[in-house]
Amino acid sequence: MNVLTDRPAGDPALAGVQLPRDRLALLFMVMLVVAAGNTAMQSVMPSIGTRLHIADVWVSLAYSWSALLWMGLAPFWARRSDRRGRKAMMALGLGGFALSFGLCGAILLGGLNGRFSGLITILLFAAARSLYGAFGSAAPPAVQAYVASRTSRAERTKALALVASSFGLGTVLGPALAPLLIVPGLGLVGPFAAFALIALVVLVVLRLRLPDDDPRFAARGEVMAAPFSPSSNPRMVEDHPDGTPHELPAAEPSEPGDARLHWGDRRLRPWLLAGLLGGHAQAITLGVVGFLLLDRLGLRHDPDAGAGPIGLVLMCGAFATLLAQWGLIPALDLGPRTSTLWGMGLCAVGTLALAEGSDLHTIATGFAISSMGFGLFRPGFTSGASLAVTPGEQGQAAGIVAAVNGAAYIVAPAIGVWLYGHSRWLAWGLVELACVGVLTLGPSALARDAKD
Numbered sequence: 001m002n003v004l005t006d007r008p009a010g011d012p013a014l015a016g017v018q019l020p021r022d023r024l025a026l027l028f029m030v031m032l033v034v035a036a037g038n039t040a041m042q043s044v045m046p047s048i049g050t051r052l053h054i055a056d057v058w059v060s061l062a063y064s065w066s067a068l069l070w071m072g073l074a075p076f077w078a079r080r081s082d083r084r085g086r087k088a089m090m091a092l093g094l095g096g097f098a099l100s101f102g103l104c105g106a107i108l109l110g111g112l113n114g115r116f117s118g119l120i121t122i123l124l125f126a127a128a129r130s131l132y133g134a135f136g137s138a139a140p141p142a143v144q145a146y147v148a149s150r151t152s153r154a155e156r157t158k159a160l161a162l163v164a165s166s167f168g169l170g171t172v173l174g175p176a177l178a179p180l181l182i183v184p185g186l187g188l189v190g191p192f193a194a195f196a197l198i199a200l201v202v203l204v205v206l207r208l209r210l211p212d213d214d215p216r217f218a219a220r221g222e223v224m225a226a227p228f229s230p231s232s233n234p235r236m237v238e239d240h241p242d243g244t245p246h247e248l249p250a251a252e253p254s255e256p257g258d259a260r261l262h263w264g265d266r267r268l269r270p271w272l273l274a275g276l277l278g279g280h281a282q283a284i285t286l287g288v289v290g291f292l293l294l295d296r297l298g299l300r301h302d303p304d305a306g307a308g309p310i311g312l313v314l315m316c317g318a319f320a321t322l323l324a325q326w327g328l329i330p331a332l333d334l335g336p337r338t339s340t341l342w343g344m345g346l347c348a349v350g351t352l353a354l355a356e357g358s359d360l361h362t363i364a365t366g367f368a369i370s371s372m373g374f375g376l377f378r379p380g381f382t383s384g385a386s387l388a389v390t391p392g393e394q395g396q397a398a399g400i401v402a403a404v405n406g407a408a409y410i411v412a413p414a415i416g417v418w419l420y421g422h423s424r425w426l427a428w429g430l431v432e433l434a435c436v437g438v439l440t441l442g443p444s445a446l447a448r449d450a451k452d
Contacts, residue, residue, distance in 0.1 A: 019150055019159060026210060027143050028166045029202050030090055034097055034139060035170025036177065037195035039318070041104075043178035043311040044188045046290035047303035051188070052111050052118040056291045056421055060414040062126040069133030071406030078141035086146035087210050091203060093139020096131055098199035103128035105192030112187065168325070171318040175311035182307060261389065261396035268397065270445035271385040272404055274340060274438045278381060279408030281347060281434035282374045287413025288420045288427050289313060289354070289367055296358050309360055316364045317371035324375030334376070335449025336384030341442045343377030346370070348435040355428035377438075378405075384446060 019027075049059035081089040104125055111121030143163055151159045181190040263272060290310045293299070299306040329339060346369055353366025382401055389397045419426035 019147065019155075023210060024147075024159065024162065026202075026206060027090075027147065027163055030094060030139055030143055030206065031163060031166035032170045032173070033094070033195065033199050033202055034136065035167040036174035037097065037101060037170075037191075037199065039171045039174030039314060040178040040181070040191040040195060040311075041101075041174075042286070042290065043175045043314055044182070044191055044307045046294055046310060047299075047306040048108055048112070048188050049122075050294060050300055050303035050306070052121055054118045054122050057414050057418045058119075058122050060287050060417045062122050062129060064410050064414060065126055066129045066133030067406060067409040069130055070137045071403060071410070073134055074137040074141060074402070074406075077138035078145065081138070081142045081145055085212065086142040086149075087206070087212055089138040089142035090146070090210075091206060093136050093142065094199050094203040094206065096135025096138065098196045098203065100128055100130075100132035100136065101192050101196040101199065103131065105186075105189045105196065108192065109186065109189045112189065165326075168318070168322045172315055172322070175314035175318065178311045179308040182304070188304060188307060261393050261400065263400060265389075267388040268385055268400065270441065270447075271381055271388060272400065274441060274446065275381045275385070275401065275404045276408065277434040277437045277441075278340075278344060278347070278374070278377045279405060280412045281344075281351075281431045282378075283408040283412035284416030284427055284431050284434075285347075285351070285354070285367075285370055285374075287416045289363075291417060291420065292354070293360075293363060296363060297360060312360070313364045313367050316368045320368040320372040321375035324372045325379060328372075328376065329379060334380070336380045336387060337442065337446045337449050339376045339380030340384060340446060341380075341439060343373040343375070343380060344435045344438040344442070346373030346376065348432055348439070349373075351428055351431045351435065355425065388447065 045059055046056070049056060077089055077093070107116070107121060107124045107128055110116050111118065111125075116124065144160065147159045147163055177194075178191045181194045182188055183190045186193055261268070263269075290306075293309050293313060294303065294306045297306070297309055299309070324343075328334065334342070350366045350368070350370030350373060353362055353369065357363040357366050382405075385397055385401050416427045416430065419430060
């Protein structure tokens, strides 16, 4: 019997076992393509909306239904992978991503060529985008579960960190590649076609190279948030976790007397409030920055030229996020409370530069500072919520945190863009208010770090 495919991670036979490099590289590519494709899309959509003469707020709202579907269905696909197998769910997620991107590209190309009105184009785009939220959400939890159930305890942290880092790398590559994929004949739709084809290639390789798995045990991998933002591994991974996925009690208790973790739990409440405030600040920032660049750089009359500057600014933000999560947090040994508060402080400073910036350098610098702050804030809030509950409640806490992370991207970007459309100050004032809210709440409400 092959221990890599048929034994749980807690089995003694798995001691010292590692995933073969070719399989780990394939899992890395699955996550990388999804993250890079989505951030490449963010680079070109403000310009596409301008070309279609669609109000900015409708472009932002086109993502909302997909975000809502992701938040609701990701836990369902995670549970289904325990019955149908991880490989099947990865294939479903990649197929959903490729189909969604292909349809989105075809619809937008038709709209840009005058075959549909702007309103019909954006409605059809939202419908095609919903396929990603509905089915693309099957892949990330399946990848995590596959790794968790086929590595020893000693190797699992490194393997999961490597796979999670693919999201962070994807957020850098997507904006960097998007301007290069704007080719004659396809124009701004080029990134959609390119990433749909790349996803199909990875899907074929996945089908051919990854062995079928027999899910005889539940891996209970974490449900990852959708890659709507330049954000990589959101959890401060410990070198010695409290337990393997098989040592933790089930997240969904079935006995009548079992306790369920609620949003209003007094241990979680301060962290969740901080997460909602900071998450909405980040969602508004990401939703507005592309349109702000078109306005401040005077590119509304030439939206095709906007993809380059938008991609550059998003890439700067992604690099700053990775610097915070891969460099500052481990180097400075920041705890959850410290990371959360310093992160919100940096966000407040960066937002001032965004609100006042009138040139590419200032805006890119402000966005990088804000992104570094969010890169500190998000792992701090996530880890703080995790440490606030018992080991047996980790599954339920992870589900609540994932819901908080996803909830910010349902309507906040559209609200931010709507406010920005009425005043250049309103959206940034709301972001500052959210940052100040966390900074005011944190010192008294958030639990002190263990070393304080």
